[in-house]
Amino acid sequence: MLVNGIEIDLCHLEKPLLLVSKEDEILFHQLIKPTLEHELIQCQLALSSRKSISLVRDIWLAMYKDREKLFINSGHAMLYPIRLILFELVTQEEYFKRLAEKSRGDECLSLAYAVLFLQFVMQWLKERFSDKLEVYDALKFLYRTTDDYSDDDHSSITREKAIAQAIAVKSIRIEVQNNRQEFTSLLFQTYNFVIYLHEKVSAKESKNRTTLPSMCNVAETLNLFYSQRYTTDKADFSG
Template structure:
């Protein structure tokens, strides 16, 4: 399908960080397609590229299944160090574990949680690094749309990408460590927002959460919270 003017095959995303079976892959594709089609501008960072959608899938599976029973695919993880560091930093937190208890076994709410969570995280990183030219350019290199067709298993990774990965991973790890309280606060706010969103979706769907909730309704809810803060005309990693 066409995303940001670029054709992206949802059946050919980056390799998953977690071990997952074919049925889980197909389920994610079925769920993510209508989500993207509604073009939620409030979640433009999370749903803009093959790379970001692949990370949504990582979070989705960890929320849908028992994270403690899932295993990292070490071969795939080596290909995507920036996805791996973000995944590890977020999923080990207490707020993520509490969210996963709410969404466990519910593929639809797990997807909504994953999309919103990644949007919050990427927006925070964008804000933190926008004045650091070296890191910001490295992040843009990794997430810009016109590089999204690359398959790291088939095309040798350019040296500039390897350098960008190293810069970005080191910077992300350092930023989270040095601003641990702020990062924890971000996840706490995200948890509170998603808890509210969870309750609103249940209310709208009459507690029937085994089918895909209306993403248009979710967009209305998101508008109440994002308004100006999470929609901006500033260049993004995915732009």
């Protein structure tokens, strides 16, 4: 299907970081297609490429299931080191765990939360590394659609790409360590936004507000949240 004007085959996402059942794979595909059809301009970093959608699936599964009971597929983790470090940084944070408790077992709510968490984190990383070309070049493929289907084969990864990925992973880890308070605040603000969004949606709707379209059509609400409560000068939440 078309995502931001680019054709992406949702049946051929990257391999999952977590050991996942066939039923959960099918469920994710059933959920993500109508989500993308809403043309979520406000979340285009999180939903812009095969790589980023694959990471949304990883985070969604950790939200939907009990993260502590899920296992990393070590082979896939080696293949996608940048996805792995971002997954670990997000899912280890306390505010992620709090929202996961609220959404566990609710597939739609878990997906909405996963998209929002990844959007906030990728926006932060994009800003932090925009002037560091070596890292940025490796990182940008998460949200720029490329002909990356060959990446599913270990033998296709060149030495140069492996080095670039290693540099990006190390740089991301150091950046978060050196700015731990800021990164934690970022996820705290994401947590706040979700609570704020629920309040806005419930004020407009009397029906079930855990439905995915209600959670996703949030461009106006998101920009309002940015202007009122988010601690940066950035008003634009899109990529």
